[in-house]
Amino acid sequence: MNIVNFTPIPAFTGGLIIGLAVVVFFLLNGRLVGISGIASNALTEKENKFDNLLFLLGLIIAPFIYSLFSKGEISISISNSYVLMIAAGLLVGIGTRISGGCTSGHGISGIGRFSLRSIIATITFMIVGILTVFIKNLL
Amino acid sequence: MNKLASLISGIMFGIGLVISEMVNPAKVLGFLDLFGNWDPSLAFVMIGALVVSSPLFHIIKKKEKPLLAEKFNYSNNKTINNQLILGSALFGAGWGLGGLCPGPAITSVALLNIYSLTFVASMFVGFYLVKSFNLSSPR
Numbered sequence: 110m111n112i113v114n115f116t117p118i119p120a121f122t123g124g125l126i127i128g129l130a131v132v133v134f135f136l137l138n139g140r141l142v143g144i145s146g147i148a149s150n151a152l153t154e155k156e157n158k159f160d161n162l163l164f165l166l167g168l169i170i171a172p173f174i175y176s177l178f179s180k181g182e183i184s185i186s187i188s189n190s191y192v193l194m195i196a197a198g199l200l201v202g203i204g205t206r207i208s209g210g211c212t213s214g215h216g217i218s219g220i221g222r223f224s225l226r227s228i229i230a231t232i233t234f235m236i237v238g239i240l241t242v243f244i245k246n247l248l
Numbered sequence: 249m250n251k252l253a254s255l256i257s258g259i260m261f262g263i264g265l266v267i268s269e270m271v272n273p274a275k276v277l278g279f280l281d282l283f284g285n286w287d288p289s290l291a292f293v294m295i296g297a298l299v300v301s302s303p304l305f306h307i308i309k310k311k312e313k314p315l316l317a318e319k320f321n322y323s324n325n326k327t328i329n330n331q332l333i334l335g336s337a338l339f340g341a342g343w344g345l346g347g348l349c350p351g352p353a354i355t356s357v358a359l360l361n362i363y364s365l366t367f368v369a370s371m372f373v374g375f376y377l378v379k380s381f382n383l384s385s386p387r
Binding site for chain 1: 257275367
């Protein structure tokens with residue numbers, strides 16, 4: 110193992126802001142952030158539809174608001190295979206709804222409440238994620 | 249007012265993802281590449297989020313009700329079953345393939361990258377499939 114590209118300070122700062130976002134949502138609206146649930150329910154459920162859509166809109170406009178205050182460019186480097194991105198999206202969409210949470214719902218909201226269910230979910234998706242990357246790198 | 253709270257928490261969450269660079273699949277895949285070139289940044293994002301949210305969850309949930317809603321409304325599901333493990337494993341596989349999970353994927357819509365848009369569309373198809381086959385995890 111080599112440690113590369115490690116950016117602890119922006120990572121931790123961004124994490125603090127994410128934590129604050131989750132606290133604001135809980136304190137004001139009484140709900141715990143879980144983005145797979147918010148996104149899926151915005152599509153399929155009537156309850157809280159408008160709130161869910163506004164939360165998603167907030168996520169989408171966040172990069173624009175960030176650009177107003179910072180000159181830093183937002184760069185992404187992503188696979189250029191449509192087949193791979195379609196498979197990945199389907200697995201993420203199906204998996205998170207079957208298990209009832211993703212990195213935010215289980216990883217932050219759940220672990221933050223010391224939920225054993227969420228701790229097990231998080232360990233599982235991390236281990237499988239690490240194995241998937243390991244296998245992908247062998248091919 | 250609670251609508252504004254949803255929008256603002258979405259914006260804050262998205263800004264946290266941008267600052268921590270979690271919108272960049274390469275950073276996430278770096279974290280999952282534990283046995284190769286490892287980038288521990290994602291762990292610092294989670295620690296930052298939990299440092300803020302965990303203590304505040306425990307204080308806030310003792311309140312009678314949230315500030316802008318009638319009551320607290322969150323999952324108290326404690327079930328640990330095959331559905332939880334299988335769903336998390338599928339999610340982990342998709343996460344390792346694409347380097348995107350739901351929050352960063354939706355935030356990256358603003359960047360208009362065709363591959364991340366493909367992922368997002370496919371993820372919503374996944375949400376819809378789980379809903380139509382009634383496989384969703386109960387809350």
